[in-house]
Structure formats: C-alpha cells, structure tokens
Amino acid sequence: MTGFTAGDYAARMERAARAAADAGLSGVLVAPGPDLAWLTGYQPTAITERLTLLVLAPGRDPALVVPTLEKPDAQAAPGASALALTDWTDGTDPYGVAARLLLAEGHYGISDSAWAMHLLGLQRTLPASRYTALTDSLPMLRAVKDAHELERLAAAGAAADATYEEILGVSFAGRRETDVAADLAGLLRKHGHEQVDFTVVGSGPNGANPHHEAGDRLIQQGDTVVLDFGGLMGGYGSDTTRTVHVGGSPTDEVKAVHDVVRRAQQSAFEAVRPGVTCQDIDRVARRVITEAGYGEYFIHRTGHGIGVTTHEPPYIVEGEERPLVPGMCFSIEPGVYLPGRFGVRIEDIVTVTEDGGRRLNGTDHALGTVA
Secondary structure (H helix, E strand, O other): OOOOOHHHHHHHHHHHHHHHHHOOOOEEEEOOOHHHHHHHOOOOOOOOOOOOEEEEOOOOOOEEEEEHHHHHHHHOOOOHHHOEEEEEOOOOOHHHHHHOOOOOOOEEEEOOOOOHHHHHHHHHHOOOOEEEEHHHHOOOOOOEOOHHHHHHHHHHHHHHHHHHHHHOOOOOOOOEHHHHHHHHHHHHHHOOOOEEEEEEEEEHHHHHOOOOOOOOOEOOOOOEEEEEEEEEEOOEEOOEEEEEEEOOOOOHHHHHHHHHHHHHHHHHHHOOOOOOEHHHHHHHHHHHHHHOOOHHHOOOOOEEEOOOOOOEEEEEOOOOOOEOOOOEEEEEOOEEEEOOOEEEEOEEEEEEOOOOEEEOOOOOOOOEEEO
8 A cells, every 4th residue: 555755745735735825814723633644644642732733824834833742753753854843841831832833813724623722722822813613714625535545545445345245244133233343343453444433233223323323232133234334444434334134035115215225326426527516416316215205214414525534525415515526535325214113324435536436335235135
C-alpha cells in the first residue's frame, strides 16, 4: 500500500490555506483529530487539555503550536518538515503563544474536534476574532480523494468484503447478537483493520432500528438480520451493510422488501456521475422505495462521505445541492425498517469517476443465507 510522503502533507496544507482564502477566511485552525492527522500525519498520543493547534494561513508557512513535552513526537510526524513548530511549557499561556500567529480581527475556520475551552481561550485572548466550524466553512476539504487515498479505501472495502464472505459460514441461530458482533470485529482485524468502529447486528425486530447496538437477544431460525460493520485500515474507513436470513426460506414479504431495497441501491449507484448533485442520488433511491409503498419506512439519508473517518462530507441527503466530482467517496445505503418486525439495508462505498461511479464493495447484494 502506497505511503504518504512529506510532499503529500505539504500539498494538503497548501490546499487548505488556499481553500480558506477562497472562502474569505483568514486561515484554518486545526486541533488534534482527523483533520490534523490528514494534514500533517501527526496524531498526539493523547488528546488532553494542553493546547495543540495547527495554523494555516494564505501566504504564510504552516505553524504548529505544541506543548514542549510533546514537541519530539510532533517533530517526528511525516509532515513535520513543512511546519514551523512553536512550543509552550506548563505554567505559561498557550493562547498568548497561539495569538502571535493570528490576526487580531481574523475570521478563522476551526476544526470540529477543537475543545470548547481552547476556542474560548482564543476568543478571550483575541476578542475581535471570529471562528466558524470547518464543517460549515470548508466542508469539502477532505472530500475529494487522490489516487493513494482511493487505494487505501479500496483495500479497506476489500477487507470488509472478505469479512462478510467469511461471516456467512458462521452459525447465527441460538447465539446472541453480541456473539456475532464479536465475530465480525475479529474478522475485520484478521483481514487487516487496525480499528473496528462498529458492528451492528440487528436480528428480527431489532433490525428495524438502523443503528441498533448488538445486544443479548438470541438469534432465531427465520430471523432477518441486518449486518453493518466497518472501521479503519491503513488510516482509511470501511463501511458496508448486507442483510441475511437465518435458516430455511424467507417469507414473500421479506423477499419483496429486500428486492425493493436492492433496486433502490442499484438505481442510486447508476445515477452517480460528475455534475449530479448529492440530493439527486438520495431522490433516486427514495423514489424507488416510495413507489413500492415503503417511503415512510426509509428513515435516514441515503449516504455519507468516508475517508479518514467513517462519516464525513459529502452527505447524500435532500437539501445538499453540491455537485459530485471525481474522487468523492460516499456510501449508498437505502433501507426499509418495519417497526417491531424486521429491517433491510444494503450499503456499498462508491467513488465518483470521470464518467460514472465505481463500487469499492463487491459482495453479492442478494439476501444472504446463514445457519
């Protein structure tokens, strides 16, 4: 798998500063979290009350404010060669240190992961300054992936696919949802994930809760089970959902609902191409389900972006008029949830190509069968 170079991180920081200027911002302030890791390759060993802040501003070199005791780790980060490091020691004012890098009346985009105490400290030190969350000011900062990022997302998707193929051979009936969830987590790690973020196992009526947390319910013969799982591999996310039936033949209703969801997912995928808006993809999936009579039971957006986190812009939802561009990656995951009875969801990660879309998951969309 291709590694990211110091040049890659420098280019990302330059891109962020340029995007800030285009958005009318004085710069970008980045706290520890996914944005800092993506921009610099630096992830503090612990996110604490001590201020760490990356400052990116048009026409200025990138600067990183760090506690002195963490400076050696910051200097070892892959993107550190492009950074001017400024450290501060316990007992001194970190906000005064950071303020020297900022405009007194500047308007900055600040990462969503910034602590409130740090933002308030900056505002107290620079009372005329203003701040806007990056989700609002630069929502597409990480949305378009380069070839190396797509390589990692594809590898994570392939590992999730291998996990699904293997879980089909595991016994479900008579076991708790938590047992199957543990199997999924173990298989994700077996196939290369360093982090498991979620393992939804919604059996029978629990499948009607889209984000059901696996519990102690015993899975029974005849259950329909929603399996939604993913995490991080090589620093990039996987997220896939398939629906399976436990033993015997599913009812005609289960088969019919599953077919509706399958057609909605396929139709939405076929609609993916540059220039189409995010909400258009949502509308395509929703139209199929609504015309089949299940519109009120499709209770969430059609998808979300994915990258160094499993949920990030763009969001495939009504009201998001942003056009798709090559390199965007997001889920397409329509579902139908019949309260107290069962649910069905099918999810793939898709990337936008120059003339359409490409799936990063390739397992069968058919209703799976497990013992």
